[in-house]
Amino acid sequence: MMRYVEPALAITLAILWISPLVFAFWAAFHHVGDAVNFRLAAPWTLDNFRTAWDGAPWLRYFLNTFLMVTLILAGQFILCTLAGFAFAQTEFRGRDALFILVLLQLFILPEVLIVENYRVAASLGLLDSLLGIGAPYMASAFGIFLMRQAFKSVPKELDEAARVEGCSTLGVLLRVYVPAARPTYLAYALVSVSTHWNNFLWPLIVTNSPSTRPLTVGLSLFAAPESGVDISVISAATVMVIAPLLIGFLIFQRQFVQAFLTAGVK
Numbered sequence: 043m044m045r046y047v048e049p050a051l052a053i054t055l056a057i058l059w060i061s062p063l064v065f066a067f068w069a070a071f072h073h074v075g076d077a078v079n080f081r082l083a084a085p086w087t088l089d090n091f092r093t094a095w096d097g098a099p100w101l102r103y104f105l106n107t108f109l110m111v112t113l114i115l116a117g118q119f120i121l122c123t124l125a126g127f128a129f130a131q132t133e134f135r136g137r138d139a140l141f142i143l144v145l146l147q148l149f150i151l152p153e154v155l156i157v158e159n160y161r162v163a164a165s166l167g168l169l170d171s172l173l174g175i176g177a178p179y180m181a182s183a184f185g186i187f188l189m190r191q192a193f194k195s196v197p198k199e200l201d202e203a204a205r206v207e208g209c210s211t212l213g214v215l216l217r218v219y220v221p222a223a224r225p226t227y228l229a230y231a232l233v234s235v236s237t238h239w240n241n242f243l244w245p246l247i248v249t250n251s252p253s254t255r256p257l258t259v260g261l262s263l264f265a266a267p268e269s270g271v272d273i274s275v276i277s278a279a280t281v282m283v284i285a286p287l288l289i290g291f292l293i294f295q296r297q298f299v300q301a302f303l304t305a306g307v308k
Contacts, residue, residue, distance in 0.1 A: 131193055175254070
């Protein structure tokens with residue numbers, strides 16, 4: 043009997059977890075009366091998507107979000123690669139102590155640093171800009187940790203062979219360590235993109251105009267009570283916002299799982 047309890051609980055939890063998403067899809071394709079009353083025979087419609095699309099500059103929001111996550115990911119790849127290589131393959135005084143300080147960032151919630159980040163962004167003139175949104179997230183302790191672990195697993199013989207061939211330290215990094223860590227890069231990229239695509243609080247604070255707002259902030263303003271609450275239209279807007287991530291995950295779900303297994307995330 044007990045062997046059936048765990049699968050049953052897992053299925054129940056999965057149903058509870060996915061039920062809001064299922065309702066959002068249901069409401070997005072039905073008129074509000076049919077959606078809230080769950081009329082299974084009700085006709086499907088795309089009117090909610092037309093209304094939602096006309097209600098906000100979604101194309102600009104999509105472009106802002108794409109540029110934001112690309113900027114953050116590029117910065118993370120550069121900084122985390124250099125820092126991870128330094129902690130994994132170079133010797134300098136205080137290396138372990140400094141790495142512990144970096145890991146302490148994992149215990150600090152980003153919300154705790156919002157006031158200080160806002161003060162720094164204001165002093166640098168980065169408010170209401172994509173760089174202002176992305177800058178606080180480019181030095182990622184999690185990314186540095188992953189890169190360090192990936193680089194430490196690279197055989198030392200490959201490093202020595204590259205140096206014998208005349209490669210500089212930067213050449214060894216780019217020709218040996220970076221290609222060997224491709225699964226880790228893929229795993230981290232998937233996590234980073236999904237995290238910052240859904241980031242809300244910091245972009246809400248640091249942006250003031252539609253020219254820089256990402257999708258999450260645009261959706262919150264679109265669904266504000268003063269704009270009128272239509273659950274079907276709001277659900278249609280929500281589906282539009284999350285659709286790229288869902289489609290990307292469905293396409294790359296196998297690579298997503300294999301990347302984490304190969305990267306050895308523990």
